[in-house]
Amino acid sequence: MFGPNPNDIYPNPKYKSIVFLKNIVTNPNIVVGDYTFYSSEKECPTQFEKHVTHHYDWVGDKLVIGKFCAIGEGIEFIMNGANHRMCSITTYPFDILDGGWELSKPDYPIMPFKGDTVIGNDVWIGQNVTILPGVKIGDGAILGAGSLVTKDVEPYTIIGGNPAKAIRKRFTDERIEYLLDVKWWDWDIEKISTNLNLLCSCDINVVQKGDIKPK
Secondary structure (H helix, E strand, O other), rough: OOOOOOOOOOOOOOOEEEEHHHHOOOOOOOOOOOOEEEEOOOOHHHHHHHEEEEEOOOOOEEEOOOOOOEOOOOEEOOOOOOOOOOOHHHHHHHOOOOHHHHHHHOOOHOOOOOOOEEEEEEEEEEOOEOOOOOOOOOOEEEEEOEEEEEOOOOEEEEEEEEOOOEEEEEEEEEHHHHHHHOOOHOOOOHHHEEEHHOOOOHHHHHHOOOOOOOO
């Protein structure tokens, strides 16, 4: 067999601080690709879902995470259920309280809705990152530790700060286009395993020379 079993909870039994997410999430509105892991030493990493907040069934939004992502400790995905209406005089959510105030429940189509939160493939999310509702993160992006991500992130872009801003692209536009076309994360695991030295090389020019080995 090539690589760890993607259907195991722990990709390496020696380290219980790392889990393959797709095997521990229970919410059907959280969809995670193979080999994406969450790492946490301060708490049991199987508690990942408590870091997806305000994720209510009646809102219907999804958190979609691609393959081969590395998610650091302290992540927080804030979903659309956290939004308050902004078109009225007050943003105060009377409807979630008691004593007759629940009768003020608004029509939810007027509530701000940013859509699904989508994380691409091969994304590295540093520690204590917060991602707001509806944000789309491109393949190969890096989110610096402590970032507050309020806007979409382009593929292979490094961001950081509060609010997060683009720091730089990881590669030239030409190389990024090539890598997005290669989509190594969609290869079968045997081909990935055969090309590990290439995929992990800091000489990106080697990748562009077409030295990728077949299965």
